[in-house]
Amino acid sequence: xxxxxxPALDRSAAPRRMQLRYGFNEIDAWWHVGLGEYRxxxxxRLRLMDTQVMRIFVFDKPVPDPVLEWPLFAAYVQxxxxxxxxxxxxxxxxxxxxxxxxNLRTYVARSTDIVxxxxxxxxxxxxxxxxxxVWNEPNNFPVGGGLSxxxxxxxxxxxxxxxxxxxxxxxxxRKARIGGPALCGFQPYWLDWVSGLVNEVxxxxxxxxxxxxxxxxxxxxxxxxxxxxxxxxxxAPMGAExxxxxxxxxxxxxxxxxxxxRVLHGRDILNVCGELNxxxxxxxxxxxxxxxxxxxxxxYASALIHLLRGGADLEMRWVATDNDDAYGLISMKGEDTxxxxxxxxxxxxxxxxxxVRFPGYRPDTPNVxxxxxxxxxxxxxxxxxxxxxxxxxLTVADWDEGLLACTEVLRVxxxxxxxxxxxxxxxxxxxxxxxxxxxxxxxxxxxxx
Numbered sequence: 001x002x003x004x005x006x007p008a009l010d011r012s013a014a015p016r017r018m019q020l021r022y023g024f025n026e027i028d029a030w031w032h033v034g035l036g037e038y039r040x041x042x043x044x045r046l047r048l049m050d051t052q053v054m055r056i057f058v059f060d061k062p063v064p065d066p067v068l069e070w071p072l073f074a075a076y077v078q079x080x081x082x083x084x085x086x087x088x089x090x091x092x093x094x095x096x097x098x099x100x101x102x103n104l105r106t107y108v109a110r111s112t113d114i115v116x117x118x119x120x121x122x123x124x125x126x127x128x129x130x131x132x133x134v135w136n137e138p139n140n141f142p143v144g145g146g147l148s149x150x151x152x153x154x155x156x157x158x159x160x161x162x163x164x165x166x167x168x169x170x171x172x173x174r175k176a177r178i179g180g181p182a183l184c185g186f187q188p189y190w191l192d193w194v195s196g197l198v199n200e201v202x203x204x205x206x207x208x209x210x211x212x213x214x215x216x217x218x219x220x221x222x223x224x225x226x227x228x229x230x231x232x233x234x235x236a237p238m239g240a241e242x243x244x245x246x247x248x249x250x251x252x253x254x255x256x257x258x259x260x261x262r263v264l265h266g267r268d269i270l271n272v273c274g275e276l277n278x279x280x281x282x283x284x285x286x287x288x289x290x291x292x293x294x295x296x297x298x299x300y301a302s303a304l305i306h307l308l309r310g311g312a313d314l315e316m317r318w319v320a321t322d323n324d325d326a327y328g329l330i331s332m333k334g335e336d337t338x339x340x341x342x343x344x345x346x347x348x349x350x351x352x353x354x355x356v357r358f359p360g361y362r363p364d365t366p367n368v369x370x371x372x373x374x375x376x377x378x379x380x381x382x383x384x385x386x387x388x389x390x391x392x393x394l395t396v397a398d399w400d401e402g403l404l405a406c407t408e409v410l411r412v413x414x415x416x417x418x419x420x421x422x423x424x425x426x427x428x429x430x431x432x433x434x435x436x437x438x439x440x441x442x443x444x445x446x447x448x449x
Contacts, residue, residue: 018354018373020308022347023053023088024320024329025275026080027061028282032332033321034072034079041334042321046083048447049329049340050347053088053131054080055274055316058114059107060092060136066114074121081122088131088316089114090182091159093144098151104158112162124170131177133210133274134159139193140184149196156180156197160205175268179208182274185256186217194263203267208314210274213256215246215299217280220288228286240389243295246278247387250302250369257310270313276303277318282325291326294414297342298434301385304346305369309358317343336446341412341420342436344446349373349381349438359399365392372400380405381440386413386431394429396439408443412436420446 024046026033033042046054056076057063064072080087091114094107111134118127137144138152147155160178167176181197183190194209218236219228236242253273260271278299279287290296300317307315322328329340336344350356350373359370367388374380382403386392396403409423413435422445429437 015355015357018308018350018352018356020304020312021052021314021352022050022343023055023085023314023316024049024051025055025316025318026320027055027057027063028319028323028325029321029328029332030056030063030076030079032323033083034075036332038332038334039079042330043079043083044447045330045334045336045340046085046320048348049343050351051083051085051320052352053314053316054083054085054320055088055090055131055133056080057090057092057136059094059110066117067110070117077118077122086130088133089118090133090136092136093138096145098145098147098155104155107155108158108162111159112166115163115166119166119170124167128167128170128172128174128176131179131208132160132163133182134178134180136182137184137212138181139187139190143184144182149193152181152193153196153200157201157205160201164205175204175207177207177270178205179210179270179272182210183212185211185213191259191263194260198264198267198269203269206269208270208272209260209264210272211256211260212275212318213249213253213273214276214280215249215278216242219281219286220279220290221285226283226285243290243389246290247295247299247302250299250306250387252306253303253312254306254310257307257312261311271311272314272316273307273312274314274316275318276300276315277327279326282323282327284326287326289326292322292329292337292339294338294412294416294434296337296339297412297436298385298387300339301342301346301383301436302369302387304350305358305371305383305385308350308356308371336418338412338416338418341418341446345410345412345420345436345438346383348444348446349440350383351375357400362398365394368392368394370399372403379440379442381438381442382406384429384431384437384439386433386435386437389414389433391430391432394431394437396425396427396429403439406439406441406443408440410438410440410443410445 066073414433
C-alpha cells in the first residue's frame with residue numbers, strides 16, 4: 001500500500017490590519033541618546049525604525065535619579081520625545097523587605113513624585129498618553145526580587161491607584177496606560193501573573209500587560225571557558241547546533257502573544273512583549289555576535305512576524321543603543337548593525353495600520369517566514385526571512401502572485417556585511433544564509449552613514 005502524503009500545513013489567514021507598534025528599551029546607553037555627541041544621529045536611527053514607545057528605568061540601572069538629578073532625568077525623557085516616541089517609565093523596584101509598609105509608602109511617594117514632575121514639565125495633555133510600568137520581572141529573584149503574585153498585586157494597586165489619580169483630570173475618557181508586571185519568560189507559570197493582574201485588579205488600573213522572551217540565557221561557548229557558573233544547568237550546544245536551537249524559538253513569540261491575547265479578550269488592555277532578543281547577556285564573548293549579526297537580523301525579523309501573527313500590540317527589543325555591549329541594534333556613535341538594518345527594512349515596509357497577510361507554509365522552504373503588507377494608497381511589500389544557515393532561492397509568485405507587481409529587492413544577509421544590497425526584482429529572491437529580504441513597489445532603502 002502506498003503511504004499517504006502528509007498534507008502541507010496551511011497557515012494562511014484572511015488579511016487584517018497591522019496592530020503591532022515598534023519600540024525599544026533604552027537603558028544603559030541613556031547618556032549617548034540624551035546628551036552624547038552622536039545623539040541626533042541615534043535619534044534619527046530610532047525614527048527610521050518607526051520607534052513609537054521607548055522604555056526607560058528609574059530606581060534601577062545606572063540611570064539618573066529623578067529626585068536628585070531631575071535635569072538629567074528630564075534630558076533622558078526628552079530624548080525619547082525627540083526621537084518621536086512615547087516613554088514607558090518603569091518603576092523598577094524597591095529594596096526588601098517587600099512587605100515593609102514603610103518601604104512601600106516610600107516607593108509610592110517616589111513614583112508619584114515622578115509622575116507629578118512629568119506633568120509639571122511636559123503638561124498633562126502630553127503625559128496622559130505615556131506608559132507607566134510597575135516593577136520589572138517580579139517573578140525573577142536576581143532581577144526583581146522573586147515576589148509572590150499576591151505581594152506584587154498589593155504593590156501594584158498601591159502605585160497604580162496613585163498614578164491614576166494624578167492622570168485622571170487629563171484623561172478625557174481615555175484609559176491610563178499603567179501596567180506590568182514585565183515578566184521573565186524563563187520562569188514557570190508566568191501566564192498566571194497576567195491572568196491575576198487582569199482578573200484581580202480594578203480594570204481602570206490596568207492599561208497593558210508586559211512579558212519578556214529571549215531565545216536562551218546560556219553562553220555560545222563552554223561556560224567554563226569564560227568563568228560562568230550555570231548553577232547546575234547544562235552548557236548549550238555549540239556552533240550551528242546552538243543557532244538552530246535558538247532560531248527554533250521564534251514561533252514561541254506567536255504562541256505567547258496568542259495566549260496573552262486570549263486572557264485579555266474583550267478588554268482594553270494592550271498585549272506588550274516588553275523585552276526580546278536572542279541571548280541574554282552584555283558580553284560579546286558570551287553572545288558571539290548572535291544579537292547583532294545576520295543571524296540576529298533573521299531572529300528578530302522572524303520574531304516580529306510571529307508577534308504580528310499572535311496579536312501583540314507592542315514589541316520592545318532589548319535594547320536600542322548599545323553601551324559597547326552585545327545587545328544593541330545601534331552603536332554609541334549611531335552606527336547600524338545588520339540586525340538594525342533589518343529592523344529598518346521591516347519597519348519601513350510593514351507599518352502600523354497596513355493590511356497584512358501571512359502566506360502559507362511551504363514544505364520546499366521550511367525555514368522561510370513571510371508577511372505581505374499593503375496600504376490603501378497602493379504601497380505593497382513582502383518580507384521574507386531565511387531562518388536557516390543555507391542559501392535559499394524563492395520564487396515569489398509561489399508565495400503571493402500579487403508581489404509580481406513589485407520592482408525592487410532590498411536584502412541584508414550573511415553575504416552583505418554591514419550593508420544592504422538593492423537589486424531589481426525579476427520574480428525570485430535569493431537569501432545567502434540567515435537574512436531578511438523585502439520586495440516592494442515602493443522600496444525604501446535604509447539610511448547608512
